[in-house]
Amino acid sequence: MSVTHRLWYGNTGPVLVVIAAIMVLWYGFVVVLNAPWERDQAGRAGTTITTSQLIANTMAQERPVLPAPHQVIAELWDTTVNKNITSKRSLVYHGWITLSATLLGFVIGTLFGILIAVGIIHSRAMSASVMPWVVASQTIPILAIAPMIIVVLNAVGLSGLLPKALISTYLSFFPIVVGMVKGLRSPEAIQLDLMHTYSASRWQIFRKLRWPSAMPYLFTSMKVAVAISLVGAIVGELPTGAVAGLGARLLAGSYYGQTIQIWSALFAAAALAAGLVMIVGIAHRMVLKRMGMAA
Amino acid sequence: MNTTLVIGAVVFWLSAWAINEWLVRLKPAGVAGARAIGLAVPFLFGVSLLVLWEGITRGFHVPTVLLPPPSMIWARIINSLPILAADFRQTFLKAVIVGYAAGCGLGFIVAILIDRSPFLQRGLLPLGNFVSALPIIGIAPIMVMWFGFDWQSKAAVVIIMTFFPMLVNTVQGLAASGSMERDLMRTYAAGYWQTLYKLRLPAASPFIFNALKINSTLALIGAIVAEFFGTPIVGMGFRISTEVGRMNVDMVWAEIAVAALSGSVFYGVVTLIERAVTFWHPSVRGG
CATH class of the missing domain: 1.10.287 (Helix Hairpins)
Known part of the structure; x- marks a missing residue:
């Protein structure tokens, strides 16, 4: 098979074509959405503006309705590479603050979720009474409580990383519980019977059968959990009065109409999410490979 | 004590x-x-x-600022029903319902449109999966700038948040029917639309309802969080953020109770419809 054939019939080619189409559409919208302001400016100055000049201007506005992709990329480059990492203008600084809250919340949420799942597996009363509430609580817009948790914890003197991490914990703990309960229950009756014939204790069954067979479920849930943790951390930064973090960048950008800043924060968040999901995915593959379960 | x-x-x-x-x-x-x-x-x-x-x-x-007892929250709910009802109308009946219907509808239609083009499917599916993992909620300030403070901007956020899960799930669902069943439809000389309507859409409905359920939660979150970026002086997200500032925590909890209740009822209604439509599926039959 030639390279071009593989590109075309694999996923890479189509994805690239779709991305290219999105870029073309984006530039089209940049011209359409930003043109009224340029015309208005020209009208006020009493000059007429040529079409080519108009199009060039729409892509270089300082506060465009929709910034052009190259403006966003330039801003990203400027705020990550050209600024000192400790500077408040550096996106790396803000990204790190969000990332640390995300990771702390994700780790606590994962451990807590596994603990609850183990309890649900081993106690029928807990399974019957807690599980419906775990499912029901997923339908509740937890993110709506985020500002209150932050403000209230601030009032009692807890501020900084932990309140944001708690929101991430709350969000990431649900997918883990649901996935782990499913995973820990996934061994079939015949396998459990085999463990019984070995006269294995509850702990041994857990350690040697339930835990390993729950691994694929755990990692699938962790991918969802880490993405949602990031959302939690970003929303958690909104009510703190735009101090630091990607969420604060979004809020400050919307206050001052700095659209390029909003878009670059958005792209940074997207890159962070993609990176986190990818790392979990790599860990997933490595663990399954070591356990001899790789597909 | x-x-x-x-x-x-x-x-x-x-x-x-x-x-x-x-x-x-x-x-x-x-x-x-x-x-x-x-x-x-x-x-x-x-x-x-x-x-x-x-x-x-x-x-x-x-201290009640930290965590009010349930009885106090209940009293607050009873006392401020008109405010809660107005917020519910603004956030849920306008932004959530409109955005949810439009987002899910658009996702479904686009999935049907690209169904005949495997090329577009291979291009859009990985991107859709990728976008589903992104913090789309961050788009809220931009939508508020574009569509103003009223519910239209919130509905726009909800549309974008619900579009991708629906697209991805519908495309996967349309591929769910087996080749045997499709061959059977061919032997009946069924056309594309007949096959779609009688075989592939019913086979896809568990996937579609999965997306509808995920989206019911996402829609409410999207609408409430988008209100943090600017609203007229009504709405659940607006009420939560202002009452937190005034330390009226019991009002915040009352609003959260309303949000939780409406979210659960929304989810429950979708689940009931799912049970009625996909009565044949093992998970509903209780197999």
């Missing part, structure tokens, strides 16, 4: 737990009995949590 209240609440909680332990060990005779126990156990657990909450906040004199 009022020890009797605390001890009373803990005793109630422990006895509820004991009753639950006893209930799950019962072997009821009929289906109705089993169902009653299945409802009673989580109900009792929920009630005991509320009692424990009430007892601890009152017993230890927890």
Whole structure:
């Protein structure tokens, strides 16, 4: 098979074509959405503006309705590479603050979720009474409580990383519980019977059968959990009065109409999410490979 | 500190737990009995949590700014029904319902449109999966700038948030019918649309309902969070963020209770429709 054939019939080619189409559409919208302001400016100055000049201007506005992709990329480059990492203008600084809250919340949420799942597996009363509430609580817009948790914890003197991490914990703990309960229950009756014939204790069954067979479920849930943790951390930064973090960048950008800043924060968040999901995915593959379960 | 209240609440909680332990060990005779126990156990657990909450906040004199007792929240709900109703109308009936319907509808239509082009499917599916993992909520300030402070900007956020899960799930669902069944449709000389309507859409409905359920939660979150970036002076997100600033925590909790209730009812309605439509699916038959 030639390279071009593989590109075309694999996923890479189509994805690239779709991305290219999105870029073309984006530039089209940049011209359409930003043109009224340029015309208005020209009208006020009493000059007429040529079409080519108009199009060039729409892509270089300082506060465009929709910034052009190259403006966003330039801003990203400027705020990550050209600024000192400790500077408040550096996106790396803000990204790190969000990332640390995300990771702390994700780790606590994962451990807590596994603990609850183990309890649900081993106690029928807990399974019957807690599980419906775990499912029901997923339908509740937890993110709506985020500002209150932050403000209230601030009032009692807890501020900084932990309140944001708690929101991430709350969000990431649900997918883990649901996935782990499913995973820990996934061994079939015949396998459990085999463990019984070995006269294995509850702990041994857990350690040697339930835990390993729950691994694929755990990692699938962790991918969802880490993405949602990031959302939690970003929303958690909104009510703190735009101090630091990607969420604060979004809020400050919307206050001052700095659209390029909003878009670059958005792209940074997207890159962070993609990176986190990818790392979990790599860990997933490595663990399954070591356990001899790789597909 | 009022020890009797605390001890009373803990005793109630422990006895509820004991009753639950006893209930799950019962072997009821009929289906109705089993169902009653299945409802009673989580109900009792929920009630005991509320009692424990009430007892601890009152017993230890927890400042109401930190965590108001449930009775106080309930009183606040009763007292401010008109405000809560207005917020509910603004956020739920306008932004959520409109955005949800438009987002899910658009996702569905685009999935049908690209169904005949494997090339577009291969291009859009990985991107759709990728976008589903992104913090799309961050688009809220941009939408508020574009569409103004009223509910239209919130509906736009909800549309974007619900579009991708629907697209991805519908495309996957349309591929779910087996080749045997499709061959059968061919031997009947069924056209593309007949096959789609009679075989592939029913086969895809578990996937589609999965997306509808995911989206019901996402839509409410999207609308509420988008209101943090600017609203007219009504709406659930607006109320939460302003009352937090004024330290009226009981009002915030009342709003959260309304949000939780409407979110659960929304989810429940979608689940009921799912049960009616996909009655043939193993997970509904109870297999």
